[in-house]
Every structure is written in C-alpha cells, then in structure tokens.
Amino acid sequence: MEKESVNARPEGIALLAALFWILAILALVGGLFMVGTKDAIIGIMEDQPEVTEEIIDLVDSVLLGAGIITFVLAILYIITGWGLWKLKSWARIVAMILAVISLLSFPIGTIIGIVVLWYLFKPEIKTAFHQ
Numbered sequence: 001m002e003k004e005s006v007n008a009r010p011e012g013i014a015l016l017a018a019l020f021w022i023l024a025i026l027a028l029v030g031g032l033f034m035v036g037t038k039d040a041i042i043g044i045m046e047d048q049p050e051v052t053e054e055i056i057d058l059v060d061s062v063l064l065g066a067g068i069i070t071f072v073l074a075i076l077y078i079i080t081g082w083g084l085w086k087l088k089s090w091a092r093i094v095a096m097i098l099a100v101i102s103l104l105s106f107p108i109g110t111i112i113g114i115v116v117l118w119y120l121f122k123p124e125i126k127t128a129f130h131q
Contacts, residue, residue: 013085020095034063
C-alpha cells in the first residue's frame, strides 16, 4: 500500500515537501540566531547611556518572542513537509495557511506563497490529497 501512495505522489509535491523542510531549517537557524544573540545585543545596549531599562526589556522580550515564534514555525514546516510527502489532506490545508502567512514576507516570501497557493489549488493536486 505504501508503494502505491509513493507512485501516486505528484513530483511537485515532493519538491514542495522539500521546500517546507528547507524553510524549517532556515527558521531553526533564524530562531537560534535571535535567541543566541539576545544576550550580546542586550549587553551592548546596556553600555549605552541613552538606552533606558524599558527599551532593553522591550528588545529582550521581542527577541525572545520572535525566536519562540520562529521555532514554532519551524516545527510546523517540518510536520507539514512530512504531511505533504505522505499526501495527508490536513497538510494541504496547513501548507496553504503557511503560504498565506508567507505572503507578508515581501518579496521572496510573497512569490513563494503565491506559487505554493497556485500549485495546491490545481485540481489534480487537490485530487491527490483526497485519494
């Protein structure tokens, strides 16, 4: 049975799953960078006399929050990539939601989001996820 679903997978879905896994890696690196450099950035800010404690606290919170959100997105990309690979119907919906979110990342994210949405709305792709 597993062999049949692999043969039925459109090539574009394999590419799309790989894209989601690449995006997961990039999100993990970005999240690690934000969280990992947070203390260094705060240290530099503390040396500046014109930077108030409130601003330092705000930057600290924003970097931590952005890092956590980025980690969550990375996990969603990994899971969605797996679901796309396995032709799970929920993965198509989650991929569309993530594609809509990526539309806000102008210009590259917007282009990727448009292409992903266009591809996932093709009738033969919709059919592949409902077999």
